[in-house]
Amino acid sequence: METAEIYQEFTKIFHDVFNDDSIVVRPDLAANDVEGWDSLSHIRLVLTVERSFGVKFSASEISKLKSVAGLVDLVRSKQSDS
Numbered sequence: 001m002e003t004a005e006i007y008q009e010f011t012k013i014f015h016d017v018f019n020d021d022s023i024v025v026r027p028d029l030a031a032n033d034v035e036g037w038d039s040l041s042h043i044r045l046v047l048t049v050e051r052s053f054g055v056k057f058s059a060s061e062i063s064k065l066k067s068v069a070g071l072v073d074l075v076r077s078k079q080s081d082s
Helices: 001-017 038-053 057-064 068-081
Strands: none
Touching: 001 038, 001 068, 038 068
């Protein structure tokens, strides 16, 4: 899957998880940039991404994430592993 396609899917996921259609998903987007991005919504986000892309992340992989770009890279690496 191309990076642009991943960002398109992420946009749908973010709009759904945070119930906010105004969120613009970009590489530098981080938790501090999204109102309501707390620990519970972070879990929902990760689980939704895993389900949508058919991948699984380890706790250590999740803990290293700092921005959407890192999550996109992680999805791409998991997809290339399969």
